[in-house]
Amino acid sequence: MDRFTIFLILCMVLLHSSNGFDATVSDSFNVVKYGAVGDGKTDDSGAFLKTWTAMCGIAPTYTPTLIIPSKKTFLLKPMKFGGPCNLHHNINIKVSGNIVAPYTISGYEGHDDIWLLFTSIDRLNIYGTGQIDGRGSIWWPNSEQRRPTALCFHKCNSLHLTGLKLLNSPRNHISLLGCNGVTISHLNIIAPKDSPNTDGIVIADSTQVLIHRSHIGTGDDCVAIIGGTSFINITNLRCGPGHGISVGSLGGGGAHDTVKEVHVNDCSFHRTMNGARIKTWPGGSGYAKKISFKKIALTEVGNPIVINQYYPKNEVPYPQDINKGSDVEVSDVTFIGFQGSTTSKNAISLRCSNSVACTNIVLNHINITSAIPGNKTSSICNNAHVISKDCNPPVHCPSQKF
Numbered sequence: 001m002d003r004f005t006i007f008l009i010l011c012m013v014l015l016h017s018s019n020g021f022d023a024t025v026s027d028s029f030n031v032v033k034y035g036a037v038g039d040g041k042t043d044d045s046g047a048f049l050k051t052w053t054a055m056c057g058i059a060p061t062y063t064p065t066l067i068i069p070s071k072k073t074f075l076l077k078p079m080k081f082g083g084p085c086n087l088h089h090n091i092n093i094k095v096s097g098n099i100v101a102p103y104t105i106s107g108y109e110g111h112d113d114i115w116l117l118f119t120s121i122d123r124l125n126i127y128g129t130g131q132i133d134g135r136g137s138i139w140w141p142n143s144e145q146r147r148p149t150a151l152c153f154h155k156c157n158s159l160h161l162t163g164l165k166l167l168n169s170p171r172n173h174i175s176l177l178g179c180n181g182v183t184i185s186h187l188n189i190i191a192p193k194d195s196p197n198t199d200g201i202v203i204a205d206s207t208q209v210l211i212h213r214s215h216i217g218t219g220d221d222c223v224a225i226i227g228g229t230s231f232i233n234i235t236n237l238r239c240g241p242g243h244g245i246s247v248g249s250l251g252g253g254g255a256h257d258t259v260k261e262v263h264v265n266d267c268s269f270h271r272t273m274n275g276a277r278i279k280t281w282p283g284g285s286g287y288a289k290k291i292s293f294k295k296i297a298l299t300e301v302g303n304p305i306v307i308n309q310y311y312p313k314n315e316v317p318y319p320q321d322i323n324k325g326s327d328v329e330v331s332d333v334t335f336i337g338f339q340g341s342t343t344s345k346n347a348i349s350l351r352c353s354n355s356v357a358c359t360n361i362v363l364n365h366i367n368i369t370s371a372i373p374g375n376k377t378s379s380i381c382n383n384a385h386v387i388s389k390d391c392n393p394p395v396h397c398p399s400q401k402f
Contacts, residue, residue, distance in 0.1 A: 062089070157180045160182075263294075265295055
């Protein structure tokens, strides 16, 4: 190589290093470098926002990573990570340390029902072995208070969440609103079984969502799938404690809600209130269709298989509800391969609306026994068109209105 060529290369290196973007470290944005303290007491919200703003605004050809370092605990007040960003590639957030919510309710001032909001960010990838603690116990005693969701993802397409541990949200731990293309894996979501409304993951107005290889144990639904949602796949999920995996509730307040193509496979429920559940309100409209629950393991589950079109009531018919059944049509629902035990007499409960029957409800290879020695299980069915095979307990449901 001649001297002139070497000179040109040196000039190019110097020019690149002087443009304000160090090629060796500039793709990583460490919150400590932007002023975060990480002692668990200092409010680090401003430093996190500075880091996010810097990363979101860099040249679009890079793939940056926001670093939340290990061995530190960062206190964050309610804040918004907003997009769209300039970037054409993935936007990475590596969570190695801990993130905690304020110690007091007053520290949540201006929370607007959300602690950490991510909005309008495509190709967001949040991963790591860190922990996010919502410190929800300060909220739970007062059921009338408006409590915030811990993490809300709004209009975040091609979203990936991997490896995190989420604790003790004041309300939902994760909410997906208007997201398309989401993969959630290897999460551990934990809250006490008596913590109110602490759903693990709530999905609304979203499509193409995959949840797999995770554990959720909270005080409410492990996963709740509500209106405007389609093409949801849940596999290898351990649920417990909690209220199971629920489609709904749908049609509350007379709303028109739709859910379709929900498929739950190879999941387990351990001492949950419910297992596989579909719940709709009287007076609502819309549909829940093309839903399957397959290869489900049950351990002392309260209500393993539930369709309840008189939610939130558990019995039907009530005199005041006889002409107010749900018009949310439930159809093409399959329950296959349920094995295990229940603490209730009625292992299968299909309480469908008097106004619109549930249609094409299939139960195959079901064996649900009582967790109480000597007891037998049974089923309840109201106005559902059922096809069953190898089903214990057996289901008998005339195809007519009651």
